[in-house]
Amino acid sequence: MWTLNGRKAVITGGTKGIGRATVIEFLELGAEVLFTARNAEDVKKFQEELRDLKLPATGIVSDCSLKQSQETLSLWIKENWGTxxxxxxxxxxxxxxRAQNYSEEEYRKVLEVNLVSPFELSRRLYSFLKNSGKAAIINVASSAATQDVGTGTPYAMSKAGLLQQTRSLAVEWAMDGIRVNAVSPWFTETPLTRGYLEQKEKIDPIVNRTPLKRVAQAKEISSIIAFLAMAKSSYITGQNIVADGGMSINAI
Structure with a gap:
């Protein structure tokens, strides 16, 4: 049961960081994968890399915050998978x-991509997930959802909302055979965080606060996501797995 053989998986933001690691992990575990990214060149390059590794996957250029992109994704699934x-x-x-320095467009964009889009995409793919009879949604949240970790208020707001979205959908869709869980990483080495973590005044307090004395690697988060997608986690729903190297329990 430590496998994803035959499982059909959709992974958004799949060409970089945690998404990229998750695509590779799922393929290695036997899943069929459809991944999305906004940059066409990134999608093409990653598909070629996967093909060289004999881990073929399908990539779609898609900004999942846009209705048209969601429709394109849904149409591909309908025509090729059906579930x-x-x-x-x-x-x-x-x-x-700082909170007072955001434009309305900026903070609404963060909320749209991080909170609204997962809700809209989950709703749009609901019928396909229900067809599975044993589906799993995994939302990638953040330590920022429950603590102030200096990421900016809109980001923290969006991830906190994503946790409650996870809990509510887990209850609402349980009868449809759909489990919904979240993973909340602490700082993880990805293209999104690289510039921030390269600053000594930023990285030192992070490492000092973390009992394991390092940031996470993307593959350490992807392994949790894979577990939550497996039958091995079939009695887990509505939960948030915190992967923070012990940071959140380190009072001193």
Whole structure:
């Protein structure tokens, strides 16, 4: 049962960081994968890399915050699969500023991509997930959902909302055979965080606060996502797995 053989998985934001690691992990575990990303060149390059690794997957250029992109994704699934076993809502953005310095357009964009889009995509793919009879949605949240970790208020708001979205849908869709869980990483080495973590004044307090004395690697988060997609986790729903190296329990 430690496998994803035959499982059809949709992974958003699949060419970089945690999304990229999740695509590779799912393929290695036997899943069929459809991944999305906004940049056409990134999608093409990653598909070629996967083909060289003999891990073929399908990539679609898609901004999941846009209705048209969601419709394109849904149409592809209808024409090629007819069902979805796993949805990983990983795509996300951040803009780090003090609260008073955000434009309305900026903070609404963060909320749209990180919170509204997972809800809309989950709803749009609901019938495909229900067809599975044993589907799993995994939302990639953040430690920022429950603590102030200096990522900016809109990002924290969006991830906190994503946790409650996870809990509510887990209850509402349980009768449809759809489990819904979340993973909340602490700082993880990805293209999104690289510039921030390269600053000594930023990385030192993070590492000092973390008992394991390092940030996470993307593959450490993807393994949790894979577990939540497996039959091995069949009695887990509505939960948030915190992967933070012990940061949240380190009072001193």
């Amino acid at each position: 979805v076993d796993v949805l990983v809502n990983n795509a996300g953005i951040n803009i780090r500023k």
